[in-house]
Amino acid sequence: MDTAFAERRRRDLIVAVVLAAIAATVPLFxxxxxxxxIMVLTLMWGALSQSWNILSGYCGQISLGHALYFGxxxxxxxxxxxxxxVLPWFGMLGGxxxxxxxxxxxxxxxxxxxxxxxVIATIVIAEIGLLLFHNWDWAGAAMGIEIPARGxxxxxxxxxxxxxxxxxxxxxxxxxxxxxxWWLEDSKWGYWWRAVKDNPEAAESLGVVVFNSKMGAAAxxxxxxxxxxxFYAQFVYFIDPESxxxxxxxxxxxxxxxxxxxxxxxxxxxxxxxxxxxxxxxRSYVGGSGRGVDLIVxxxxxxxxxxxxxxxxxxxxxxxxxxGLFSPKRKEAVR
Amino acid sequence: xxxxxxxQSLASGLLMGLLYGLxxxxxxxxxxxxxVVNFAHGEFLMIAMYATFFLFVFFAxxxxxxxxxxxxxxxxxxAVVYLLIVRFAVRAKANAGMVxxxxxxxxxxxxxxxxxxxxxxxxxxxxxxxxxxxxxxxAGIYLPVPQLVGALVAIAAFGALYLFINRTDFGRALEATRxxxxxxxxxxxxxxxxxxxxxxxxxxxxxxxxxVMAIFFYIYPDVGASFALIAYVTVALGxxxxxxxxxxxxxxxxxxxxxxxxxxxxxxxxxxxxxVYLLVVFxxxxxxxxxx
Numbered sequence: 315m316d317t318a319f320a321e322r323r324r325r326d327l328i329v330a331v332v333l334a335a336i337a338a339t340v341p342l343f344x345x346x347x348x349x350x351x352i353m354v355l356t357l358m359w360g361a362l363s364q365s366w367n368i369l370s371g372y373c374g375q376i377s378l379g380h381a382l383y384f385g386x387x388x389x390x391x392x393x394x395x396x397x398x399x400v401l402p403w404f405g406m407l408g409g410x411x412x413x414x415x416x417x418x419x420x421x422x423x424x425x426x427x428x429x430x431x432x433v434i435a436t437i438v439i440a441e442i443g444l445l446l447f448h449n450w451d452w453a454g455a456a457m458g459i460e461i462p463a464r465g466x467x468x469x470x471x472x473x474x475x476x477x478x479x480x481x482x483x484x485x486x487x488x489x490x491x492x493x494x495x496w497w498l499e500d501s502k503w504g505y506w507w508r509a510v511k512d513n514p515e516a517a518e519s520l521g522v523v524v525f526n527s528k529m530g531a532a533a534x535x536x537x538x539x540x541x542x543x544x545f546y547a548q549f550v551y552f553i554d555p556e557s558x559x560x561x562x563x564x565x566x567x568x569x570x571x572x573x574x575x576x577x578x579x580x581x582x583x584x585x586x587x588x589x590x591x592x593x594x595x596x597r598s599y600v601g602g603s604g605r606g607v608d609l610i611v612x613x614x615x616x617x618x619x620x621x622x623x624x625x626x627x628x629x630x631x632x633x634x635x636x637x638g639l640f641s642p643k644r645k646e647a648v649r
Numbered sequence: 650x651x652x653x654x655x656x657q658s659l660a661s662g663l664l665m666g667l668l669y670g671l672x673x674x675x676x677x678x679x680x681x682x683x684x685v686v687n688f689a690h691g692e693f694l695m696i697a698m699y700a701t702f703f704l705f706v707f708f709a710x711x712x713x714x715x716x717x718x719x720x721x722x723x724x725x726x727x728a729v730v731y732l733l734i735v736r737f738a739v740r741a742k743a744n745a746g747m748v749x750x751x752x753x754x755x756x757x758x759x760x761x762x763x764x765x766x767x768x769x770x771x772x773x774x775x776x777x778x779x780x781x782x783x784x785x786x787x788a789g790i791y792l793p794v795p796q797l798v799g800a801l802v803a804i805a806a807f808g809a810l811y812l813f814i815n816r817t818d819f820g821r822a823l824e825a826t827r828x829x830x831x832x833x834x835x836x837x838x839x840x841x842x843x844x845x846x847x848x849x850x851x852x853x854x855x856x857x858x859x860x861v862m863a864i865f866f867y868i869y870p871d872v873g874a875s876f877a878l879i880a881y882v883t884v885a886l887g888x889x890x891x892x893x894x895x896x897x898x899x900x901x902x903x904x905x906x907x908x909x910x911x912x913x914x915x916x917x918x919x920x921x922x923x924x925v926y927l928l929v930v931f932x933x934x935x936x937x938x939x940x941x
Binding site for chain 2 (some may be wrong): 376423426427428429430431433434435437438439441442445446448449561565568569572576577605606607608609610611612613614615616617618620621624625
């Protein structure tokens with residue numbers, strides 16, 4: 315193992331701990347509920363995008379159907395709690411396990427598909443899930459499920475009066491998703507995934523079990539996204555098929571990573587920190603009653619970033635990245 | 650369920666299927682030409698429907714007459730989208746596949762936002778068009794006239810496209826570029842020009858479909874989303890890039906949808922289409938007519 319890489323990993327870990335500690339103190343100064351709400355959403359989308367990034371970024375299997383796992387997490391928690399009184403914490407775990415199993419069951423046929431056929435299969439499968447929940451009467455069908463308020467309680471994971479507990483949970487979730495990624499980056503899986511992404515045939519010939527490594531990435535990714543979905547259900551108290559399984563959720567999970575840098579450790583979090591506050595602010599200050607300005611800003615940003623910096627914004631945050639802005643690659647080649 | 654109702658719904662499924670083929674063929678054409686999936690394809694359909702609607706409201710031009718105008722406008726729009734966005738997206742050095750997906754996705758989102766902003770999210774419809782609401786009885790089967798005419802337009806468009814690709818210089822250049830874009834540059838064909846015209850042609854075809862759809866379908870900013878998914882399935886069923894695969898794919902999708910609607914609750918009719926897509930690609934990972 316080369317020492318520069320080990321050094322970088324150690325530095326990443328230290329930076330992450332410092333950033334998490336700083337983030338944890340922010341609510342002490344920022345008391346505004348609206349801003350706190352944006353912070354919770356930012357952390358949640360950062361965590362979700364980080365999880366999406368494991369399958370789509372590191373392993374290169376672009377999924378635009380992760381809303382399925384988000385919705386499964388939300389529904390498992392909400393159904394277990396409202397129908398059987400099971401505490402959300404168990405629901406959360408249950409949702410994660412169910413999602414991981416379903417991800418592997420779906421991966422079994424889907425991972426044979428390549429390119430656009432795979433992407434469209436993920437969209438179509440999530441859409442089938444959405445339609446099934448729409449028609450599933452026991453699960454509330456199109457009416458959705460309201461999670462009854464039982465007062466402030468960590469046991470029941472409900473805090474009607476304060477955003478703070480949600481904030482700390484979202485922060486913890488973001489840290490876990492980041493740490494899992496960090497840990498996997500240097501594991502056998504991490505190397506396999508990057509090999510599979512770059513050239514599956516070559517990877518296979520070198521002894522990487524391509525199929526299994528895709529299955530592993532799908533399971534980890536789906537598990538974490540489902541935890542996010544459970545959290546979201548507890549956070550908003552009301553879910554229906556469109557509001558947790560709609561296609562826009564799949565898209566929203568991908569965008570922060572695209573913006574920040576796909577298949578990078580810091581990309582998804584960076585993307586979320588830029589994208590989510592920007593969307594929320596445009597929505598409330600310019601957008602008004604869903605008039606579409608937020609979409610225009612959003613879409614414009616995606617086009618601009620994907621054309622101007624396909625590797626994401628993250629590269630700009632290193633010394634090399636900044637220097638690279640001023641010294642064209644040609645010069646290096648001449649040297 | 651009598652034999653008559655089954656034939657009845659299969660017949661309307663067939664008509665809808667031909668229209669699905671027309672919606673999807675532009676997508677297949679562009680994919681075949683340059684391996685790019687236009688994720689804003691549904692939004693192309695959406696603006697074509699709005700264009701038809703506004704031509705009707707402001708100038709009282711019936712959708713049947715405005716269809717060529719809308720197709721021409723979409724031709725220009727498609728070529729411009731290629732020149733302003735896609736041309737740069739295909740040059741991306743890092744994350745090439747990703748950039749193609751998300752640049753056209755970004756465009757889709759912007760177009761939806763613009764439609765919401767300028768046209769409001771209200772549902773619109775073209776009222777009192779020549780064909781709207783009429784039905785015709787053929788051998789005891791009642792068929793809605795707008796869908797029937799739409800299906801005929803689709804068949805005519807596929808016929809014209811066949812002649813165009815096989816009999817004109819541009820059509821041959823298109824075929825040659827899809828075979829080998831590098832080699833055509835050597836014989837003096839400007840690849841960029843062919844791509845731009847290909848995008849124009851693809852957009853014009855979906856524009857034609859949009860004009861016909863506007864006669865009998867509600868028009869709203871998100872209308873493209875559901876049809877886009879059907880178009881992807883149609884194109885994938887036929888084998889990406891195969892123009893006449895899209896024709897066959899459309900018919901299959903229409904018939905499957907009609908069959909599902911008979912067997913399952915109406916809200917689940919799309920499940921049949923999606924299930925058939927999955928079934929086909931699991932067995933033939935490159936679609937029914939795609940080369941292996």
